[in-house]
Amino acid sequence: MTTPPSASLSRALERLRVKWQSAPVTPARSLPEPPPKPAPPDPEVPIAAHAVYSFPSDHRHGKSLVRSIAACNASPLGVDAPPAQWAFLDTETTGLSGGTGTYAFLIGVGVMDDNGFHIHQFFLRDFCEESTVLRELSELLAPYSVLVTYNGKSYDAPLLETRYRMSRLDPPHEAMQHLDLLHAARRLWKLRLQSCRLVELESSVIGYTRVGDVPGEQIPWRYWEYLRTGHSAALAPVFYHNRMDILTLACLTSLVLQVVGDPSQRSLEYAPLEAADLVGLGGWLGKMGRWDAALDAYERALAGVLPAEAAARARWESAAIHKRHGEYERSMTLWRELRTPAAAVEMAKYFEHRAKNYPAAIMAAQQARDEKRLRRLERKAAAAGA
């Protein structure tokens, strides 16, 4: 077959254009409204491929002090290198879909030294600069041995790996230890907060409120607008957004490590954990095998104001720890308070196997509606009676 006459290509393209424009959702054109016009005094952002912003040690970010980052000890999380060897990293990208067509157009890296916290921002002024930018990033990262991110294990790290492979370069972070704070944050704050997005923790935990931030879904659009027009004003909030993400990540890391280092929070300048968060902390400490600290966290949680679900969890987990250590009396107290079928089963087990008190076990099994156990207990009771 021959190709259609060449004039028809333009017609075909025109029809495609109409079709794409009428298509229900194509993100590039589907912004509900254009981003707000930057206020008149907003200058064009000076566009550099590499810029550094510093926050002195006594800078306060919400309730956090920048200095505290330097004092971090991450050995409870298996990271032995001191904070001076950590690089906090966050990327701004052209999309969330993944794949080789998604670019990291802004890569921010925060590092700590005696003078304060310094954020390096590597910006892709145009795609053809990508390998240069990546090489510079590698150079910067070379002395650091720990990469700290927020959701970076599933997002930033693979994305950067793809970018490096596309430029035929070796990714610098392959050799680094990777601490992804998302998992820690989820453990601590999931019970209390609607979401564990970084900006949510920033306002609820660190107590900082951003001014002039940009919604994440607008970020790619603003970059393309810059590429098309060369105007950079719309990018200023994006740079700010990236810096705040990194500063918050560093402060949050410090907070999390302080809490894990001193679960009683007695030595802390301010207590970032509320009652519900203490239940999450207890769970985490339990996973680490720090039973006493976990019990202490649950106890303090139960002394505070707790949603019913969190309270039940604190009692159930505490009871499990006590049981583990043979402290059945303590467990029994908590199971009695719980009044759930699962707790009744535990009580029935205790009466049956430990206390050998079959009538009590039968009552508990009835409460639990555990028919199988009930039948067995009735047989045992009959045998014991006979």
Place this chain on the structure above:
Amino acid sequence: MSLLPPSESELLHSAVRELERRATEADCLTAVRYFPAREARYAAFPNWLDPRLTKMLEARGIAYLYTHQAAVLEQARAGKNVVVVTPTASGKTFCYTLPVLDAVLKERGARAIFLYPTKALARDQMEELNQMITEMGDDGAGLKSFVYDGDTPQDARRAIRTQAQVVLTNPDMLHAGILPHHTKWAKLFQNLKYVVLDELHTYRGVFGSHLCNVLRRLKRVAAFYGSNPQFICTSATIANPGELANRLIESPVELVADNGAPAGEKFFLFYNPPVVNRQLGIRRSYVSETRQVAVNFLARGLQTIVFANSRLITEILVTYLKDACEKSPHAKFRRGGAPSPNPEGPSGIDVWQEQGGWNPDMVRGYRGGYLPEERRTIEKALREGYVRVVVATNALELGIDIGSLDVALLAGYPGTIASTWQRAGRAGRRSGTSAAVLIASSSPLDQFIVQNPDYFFGQSPEHAYIEPENPEIMVNHLKCAAFEIPLRDGEAFGQANMPELCQFLTDTGFLHHSGEAPNGSWHWTNEAYPADAVSLRAISSDNFVVIDTTGEPNVIGEVDFPSALTMLHEKAIYLHEGRQHHVERFDYDQRKAYVKRVDVDYFTDAISNTRVTPLEEFAREGLRIGAAAGGVDRVHGEIRVNTQVVGFKKIKFYTLENIGAGDLQMPEQQMHTTAYWLSLSDAFLQSLAPPASSDDPHPYTPSERHSGVLALASGLRGMATLLLMCDRRDIAWAVRDELKPAFAPDIFLFDAYPGGIGLSEPLYHLHHRLLEQTQKLIEGCSCDAGCPSCVGAPGNSGERGKEVALAILTRLREREQISHDHAA
């Protein structure tokens, strides 16, 4: 009479004789062809073949290769791309597994991709390949082959990406799951030595046009990693396997077509259901005739596959055959007491007889829309012989292993010669006797084939056409390509006009040019993942799920978008495994249909309306009708087609009576495509007069002229599919007449896919032959006033439709004759 029970071969001969005897009475066997067994031709293992492979083959009892297998091995070793034409059961798997295993044994890093048109085939072939690797024992240790498709568990994917030497997948997964993430597959692409395209002949039309573009992207990505893979393709018999392979991979290809595999003897019969009313041209229903013929073979214990051309007919036949099994008085078989053919244990047929012979469970359906586990169960039961009859759509036409069957029945002409041979080949493997029977429906194409057996048996099978430059297809793949690797200035992508296209994609917000020309490149600047917007197979990638709410809600199947509108509308009877379900609710937005089990004596058939609007004309030629002004034009151009399902009919089982109807308001579908059309002027139609031979000398009324145009359109379409040798679903027809004050209609024949797949342009050029052959078809039909075998029954087109259609053709042809004479 022998005391020994008859062999399968004798049973088959007797079944064929019985069919001949009965058919001769009704004069409905139009062809009985006998194909004697064919001897194998062997070649020694090439001396360079890795000894670990020859050892494994010899352990299997294989001492020689077939000649065509050896030829492929030599071509592959010489670094050539190769396509091998392999009929069913000719050992095609070795044609590509041997060169690939040889390569990965000699060089452990080497990698290969095997592409199959369906997921099921990939699974089937992986088992075969892994079997070979296992049989190599320690020699094969460490060799790994995996299927990577939408069903591969997430946690297994990483290991497959880095470790598998052979990745078995399908074009859709390559397109949407592998290429856009090529950095994760760096190992594979750096070491990619072979790409295998199995069942190449399926990559034609829309699917082939897409695949060609996917392969362009594959080659781009491979080149990025410094590899340049060789292609090994297998194809069923088509007219142009070499050309198709060459168009798909866009490199020179060696053709190996000399098949050295043996084949058992085979009968091929053409069966035309008897005429019950000559005037109306009505024949007995081919569906119930298929049932009769199937029972003839079934009664002798012969395992049978029945191919139907639609899901609906598949289900109807399952219903009929299950009924037949339930009601049949025959409960035993003449083979009773036969020694089991399988010394290891009882064969399926023995077990089945112990269970009492006829029972509805030995009849199963098989089609797209059955869930994968259900299909696996049916395939296994077929291999083991428990299932004696399977009624299938083309889903079983490809190489899924269902063992060797005795008989293939084709309910209706499959639409192409290639597909007919392929389906017939499902019966009979390398030895023994088998039979294939084509049972013709009353469609013009079926009737032409069945009444002209020499045409079928003497004709080479079809050409496979693709149109990779279809603008919509190509632009979408260009987007994917840019997403994968930026497009360099001056880089080629097929025959595309890259500067114009890249500019277009920049204007529409998809690309951005970076760097200084001519050393710059075009980068993807959109949040969308472009592969998601492109389905390789259909207009839309959507599927509808069918939820049975009789008891606990339960998903019983999936239906693709275009079929869903006709199969799952409200009040439709949806048939699944012969069970009837009433569609209670059709949720278009959520792509779901809720059904309940029912037991009724009818099925439903949707009615749709088609509206065509011409958009552009590429070519137009006035056909001179004498000296008179105004005439007939032939046109090639682009059109918009709007279709809508507007109602349905209820049709009774067996009698096929129309027992009710309903209106529907289904969402309208729209596409742009290319078309060939005839523009008839009012003056031309007014000038027609009944021929002297007509029973009715009155001039044609406007309504009769209208009937004639509809009749002609239907006849032209039937002949067009035959001339182009394409699938009948590839070309659709429509008549437009509502927009003009006088009756001056356009008859459209169009590519049934958005953007066109290259069928309407050849039709424009074949115009004269099309008219000539259609005239012959209509003249040659013995019916009085039109029948389903020529221009459609009078009830469909209207009064005097056939006569007017013929008058139009005669007049056009007369004038052509004159102008040709003048030219000469």
